[in-house]
Amino acid sequence: MNKARYLLALACLAVTLAGCGKQSSGSTESKQHSTKAEDVARGEYLAQAGDCVACHTARGGEPFAGGFALASPFGTIYSPNITPDNDTGIGKWTADDFWRALHEGKSKDGTLLYPAFPFTNYTKVTREDADAIFAYLKSLKPVSQLNRENELRFPYNQRELLTGWRTLYFKAGEYQNDPKQSAEWNRGAYLVEGLGHCSACHTSRNLLGAERTDDQYSGGLIPVQNWFAPSLTSNKETGLGDWDVRDIADLLKTGVSSRGAVYGPMAEVVQHSLQHLTDQDINAMAVYLKSVPRKDQAPEIVQVEALMRQGASLYETYCTDCHRADGEGVAHIYPTLANNQSITMETSVNPIRMVLNGGFPPSTATNPRPYGMPPFAHELSDQQVAAVVTYIRKSWNNQGSAVTPAEVSAARGVPID
Amino acid sequence: MPSYRRSYLGLLGILLTASSGLLHAGENQVEGKSATTPVTMEPLASAVVPDTIEARVAACAACHGKHGEGIRKNEYFPRLAGKPADYLYNQLQNFRAGRRTAPQMVYMVKYLSDSYLKEIAQYYAAMNPPYPPPLNPAPSPAALTRGEALANKGDQSKQIPACTSCHGTALTGMQPAIPGVVGLYSDYIAQQLSAWRSGQRKSKSPDCMALIASRLEPTDIAAVAGWLAFQTAPQHAQPAAPSKQKLPLDCGSVAQSN
Numbered sequence: 001m002n003k004a005r006y007l008l009a010l011a012c013l014a015v016t017l018a019g020c021g022k023q024s025s026g027s028t029e030s031k032q033h034s035t036k037a038e039d040v041a042r043g044e045y046l047a048q049a050g051d052c053v054a055c056h057t058a059r060g061g062e063p064f065a066g067g068f069a070l071a072s073p074f075g076t077i078y079s080p081n082i083t084p085d086n087d088t089g090i091g092k093w094t095a096d097d098f099w100r101a102l103h104e105g106k107s108k109d110g111t112l113l114y115p116a117f118p119f120t121n122y123t124k125v126t127r128e129d130a131d132a133i134f135a136y137l138k139s140l141k142p143v144s145q146l147n148r149e150n151e152l153r154f155p156y157n158q159r160e161l162l163t164g165w166r167t168l169y170f171k172a173g174e175y176q177n178d179p180k181q182s183a184e185w186n187r188g189a190y191l192v193e194g195l196g197h198c199s200a201c202h203t204s205r206n207l208l209g210a211e212r213t214d215d216q217y218s219g220g221l222i223p224v225q226n227w228f229a230p231s232l233t234s235n236k237e238t239g240l241g242d243w244d245v246r247d248i249a250d251l252l253k254t255g256v257s258s259r260g261a262v263y264g265p266m267a268e269v270v271q272h273s274l275q276h277l278t279d280q281d282i283n284a285m286a287v288y289l290k291s292v293p294r295k296d297q298a299p300e301i302v303q304v305e306a307l308m309r310q311g312a313s314l315y316e317t318y319c320t321d322c323h324r325a326d327g328e329g330v331a332h333i334y335p336t337l338a339n340n341q342s343i344t345m346e347t348s349v350n351p352i353r354m355v356l357n358g359g360f361p362p363s364t365a366t367n368p369r370p371y372g373m374p375p376f377a378h379e380l381s382d383q384q385v386a387a388v389v390t391y392i393r394k395s396w397n398n399q400g401s402a403v404t405p406a407e408v409s410a411a412r413g414v415p416i417d
Numbered sequence: 418m419p420s421y422r423r424s425y426l427g428l429l430g431i432l433l434t435a436s437s438g439l440l441h442a443g444e445n446q447v448e449g450k451s452a453t454t455p456v457t458m459e460p461l462a463s464a465v466v467p468d469t470i471e472a473r474v475a476a477c478a479a480c481h482g483k484h485g486e487g488i489r490k491n492e493y494f495p496r497l498a499g500k501p502a503d504y505l506y507n508q509l510q511n512f513r514a515g516r517r518t519a520p521q522m523v524y525m526v527k528y529l530s531d532s533y534l535k536e537i538a539q540y541y542a543a544m545n546p547p548y549p550p551p552l553n554p555a556p557s558p559a560a561l562t563r564g565e566a567l568a569n570k571g572d573q574s575k576q577i578p579a580c581t582s583c584h585g586t587a588l589t590g591m592q593p594a595i596p597g598v599v600g601l602y603s604d605y606i607a608q609q610l611s612a613w614r615s616g617q618r619k620s621k622s623p624d625c626m627a628l629i630a631s632r633l634e635p636t637d638i639a640a641v642a643g644w645l646a647f648q649t650a651p652q653h654a655q656p657a658a659p660s661k662q663k664l665p666l667d668c669g670s671v672a673q674s675n
Contacts, residue, residue: 154616155518155615155616155617158615158616158617159615160611160614160615160635161611161612161615161617163607163611163614163635163638163639164604164607164608164610164611164612167603167604167607167608167639167642168493168604168608330465330466333466334466357520357521357524358476358479358521358524358525359524359525359527359528360476360525360526360528360529361528362528362529363528363529363530363532363533368530368532368533369470369473369533369536370473370529370533371466371472371473371475371476372473372474372475372476372477372525373476374475374476374477374478374479374480375479375480375521375524375525377521378480378521379479
């Protein structure tokens, strides 16, 4: 499993990926990068914490020379060369340019970077640390390897779209210490939210590929790969609620723990990144992760009873006005859900998509002005949709099976035509 | 990625077949009875569900507000209320025809008739709820200056007409088909201009807004969106009367309603 494939979560979900849109800026002054051995060494450590090598190295290629293909439903993007080669890499970049990339998500010439490059996380990195990483990259052997053009389909190849995306979903800013928390907790938060970019996979995303801020660390399906990055919340059944800090630290540092082992994309993250971090930093990350609050929702992959309880509550809130408590609906107006075969068929994609997208039946001669159903994709998380669809598939006399959040996640991005 | 494409198309096929079953559950009953009972031209309103346009389009209120006032939570669902009916009708048609692509709107209107869309447009055009106060914080002074200049004067050097030249001197729109652009959120305005600029949002040809957006720098988009969103909308604002002067650009969406 390759970390870069892991990151294609970003690639797939977003109107995103590693390219650029024109914007004014560019470097005017040049801050000299450090060549001090201690800075270079610190930068190497931090670059490992950010797992830069995973996405910036093609399989079998030179480290950091880019060219790794991130396949996505929108097309393929190729990571750029970040070795200090003057013509094909970042040899002509200044420390200011590098800072702008990390902090603002803009390339040297001001073009907007696709958020496949996790600048929404990296913006939290301090200037000092960014400079150290840059010093390390500048110390590498230059590799002459041309960047490859992205192969994104329209409209995802329109970089201008990023202007709107950034307005909605990106705010530049370094990590700010929480004075109410310990130094260790703050160090952990800095690493997890910044360089570690854990949320890139462990937080689900909305229709525009941005992380759902109301659903942080609740887990998310990595598209194309179809690995589910599990919840990091304090949920006991699916998250870290029942884990000791020691277990979390063990897993991050060693890949195994008394609670299980990493596998899939996380195995690669541990291999290239986390195992190289100091025990102190790993413990700090574990302390922070252990403190991620439990979301006010049931577990993601749970016993059916818990899903049914949550689903019943959601049903009462969102569905009964039209579909009625007995699921009978109102004839000709609001479809019955009880004994409706399209609700209980083996695959649950249809009721899931109806809950996500809503819609109106067609105008017909006999029903020219149909009543409609609103979309709930913005309102409900994957987990909540799974609960309410499970509820309608198993209530009254319905005999459908339970639904998982992963199935809901998979149904969110299905193209209309 | 052809394999993806195929699987998505497959899913779509399933969706279309099955959702029609889901949605037609009620109508099937009507058809079932039709052997003995003539089908009424319109389903009988239930005793508990009013036969009103308000009840019929209650689904729209979930995002656009009960009175079309717009915005729910932090999303960027626009105000519909008080925009000219032809503008709203054009947009509903645009979603149905693929000129606009917001998936959830497409799901909503894809199978609705012109006459129903027109009725929905007229319903929201007649609404007049109060405008929300502008969002804080204020844009930077430089952005405000640029935004105001674009809105009120345009930029001759780039052949950008002033917003006011079509959207009305008070920016509350112009009958019959030009929307008001005050009382919206900057996120929404910026997203729409960006989408026009990239070709993701289209209007009927000639697409005047696409032309204008193509002349805007991203910084211009942010500036004009920020300035517009920062203005306090006049209460009970109405679109201006149709202009007697020629518009600065040809607009297919205005011509189509004449």
